[in-house]
Amino acid sequence: MTTPRYHHGNLRSALLEAGLRIAAEAGPAALQVRDLAKAEQVSASAVYRHFPDLAHLSAEVARLARQQLAQAMLDAAEAESPGPDAGWHAIRRFDAIGRAYVAFAVRSPRLFDTAFQTPEAPPSCDDAPSAWTVLTDALDALVTTGELAPDLRPGAPMVAWAAVHGLASILVRQMVPEPAEERAAMDAVMRGVKRALGLRHA
Amino acid sequence: MTTPRYHHGNLRSALLEAGLRIAAEAGPAALQVRDLAKAEQVSASAVYRHFPDLAHLSAEVARLARQQLAQAMLDAAEAESPGPDAGWHAIRRFDAIGRAYVAFAVRSPRLFDTAFQTPEAPPSCDDAPSAWTVLTDALDALVTTGELAPDLRPGAPMVAWAAVHGLASILVRQMVPEPAEERAAMDAVMRGVKRALGLRHA
DNA sequence: TGTACATCAGTGAACGCGCGTTCACTGATGTAC
DNA sequence: TGTACATCAGTGAACGCGCGTTCACTGATGTAC
Numbered sequence: 001m002t003t004p005r006y007h008h009g010n011l012r013s014a015l016l017e018a019g020l021r022i023a024a025e026a027g028p029a030a031l032q033v034r035d036l037a038k039a040e041q042v043s044a045s046a047v048y049r050h051f052p053d054l055a056h057l058s059a060e061v062a063r064l065a066r067q068q069l070a071q072a073m074l075d076a077a078e079a080e081s082p083g084p085d086a087g088w089h090a091i092r093r094f095d096a097i098g099r100a101y102v103a104f105a106v107r108s109p110r111l112f113d114t115a116f117q118t119p120e121a122p123p124s125c126d127d128a129p130s131a132w133t134v135l136t137d138a139l140d141a142l143v144t145t146g147e148l149a150p151d152l153r154p155g156a157p158m159v160a161w162a163a164v165h166g167l168a169s170i171l172v173r174q175m176v177p178e179p180a181e182e183r184a185a186m187d188a189v190m191r192g193v194k195r196a197l198g199l200r201h202a
Numbered sequence: 203m204t205t206p207r208y209h210h211g212n213l214r215s216a217l218l219e220a221g222l223r224i225a226a227e228a229g230p231a232a233l234q235v236r237d238l239a240k241a242e243q244v245s246a247s248a249v250y251r252h253f254p255d256l257a258h259l260s261a262e263v264a265r266l267a268r269q270q271l272a273q274a275m276l277d278a279a280e281a282e283s284p285g286p287d288a289g290w291h292a293i294r295r296f297d298a299i300g301r302a303y304v305a306f307a308v309r310s311p312r313l314f315d316t317a318f319q320t321p322e323a324p325p326s327c328d329d330a331p332s333a334w335t336v337l338t339d340a341l342d343a344l345v346t347t348g349e350l351a352p353d354l355r356p357g358a359p360m361v362a363w364a365a366v367h368g369l370a371s372i373l374v375r376q377m378v379p380e381p382a383e384e385r386a387a388m389d390a391v392m393r394g395v396k397r398a399l400g401l402r403h404a
Numbered sequence: 405t406g407t408a409c410a411t412c413a414g415t416g417a418a419c420g421c422g423c424g425t426t427c428a429c430t431g432a433t434g435t436a437c
Numbered sequence: 438t439g440t441a442c443a444t445c446a447g448t449g450a451a452c453g454c455g456c457g458t459t460c461a462c463t464g465a466t467g468t469a470c
Contacts, residue, residue: 234457247460256457
């Protein structure tokens, strides 16, 4: 039984999911109208019923990729079980968030590239969830529990994000001449971030 | 007087310089055989006398871009005048190197992208100078002068590079929702790196 | 020192491909009466 | 409840462009004798 091709129902979201799959496998440059349409067994021109052009579709895929990253960070934070020491819990959540960021990039390097590619079209809406918000919320929790000195708070997002994003980029691009172990690099960087912010660390 | 087009003399290096110019203005994706040839007033097929294909030419341009970055770091280090406190001088040089890295990216965002784009062909030779070597040399100087604890030395390159590369990427891609001042961000990150490595800072 | 000739670095036309996009169309869907 | 019709979501062929690359060629260069 061959299903009728007509009136897919949710072609728009199906195309975006196919886009995520393709981008994760072959990188953002592999996002092509024909391939996307083929993946959903639909003619290329059908794509234009749902997106004005490829640039807008790509921008949506990039946004979804960033949201997946942010969700992975949230999930990692939630996986940390609370304990009697609220400050320590906040630190563990912060640590888990940073490690999730890098782990996402290592696990899906091309999707990570897709997430932060230079966009050719503006995204239709803000990221939800957003990695930035996840990070700043975690930093706020550190201040609230007294783990992070308030005068370090303004610069903290940049310090943390730069370290983690930089490590992710370096590992993804394999920029290091001597191929360091990812685990050791992640430990060193996360320890560095905590030292930079004056946090306790094990 | 129209000069004869024939036998350019140093077409190879002229093409690479044109490539650097084009990449700096329009990004790595703008490197095209025809445009390169046109920039040197030469036919497109002449390019193939000097490079097997565009991928190899692009890889060379990327290498030159990385070398320019490394040279900027070296220049910044040399600009720091030595003083009676050798350790303090090593710290100032280290700081200058990190700031030069970020400054290069902000000054030439598309060239920075070109330097670290995923290469489609292997580079013909190692970077010289190389950003990695400049960094590790500076860290060695910190150990020698007793400013950096030897047990922090193994993880130090990753900590420093990740922070600086991450900040550069973030500023270049304008990933920050609230557009922070570059200067403040750089101060915060460099201060963070020095705290992470246990260095003195002003 | 002058000349034949191999070699080298260019030319310019063309090929072939794959891409995004358009257009006239057709079948399916849902709604008004 | 059944039917006419507007609307919507598809089709498939084609357009047009720009790209990397190839090929037969030609003019310039340098070297052997």
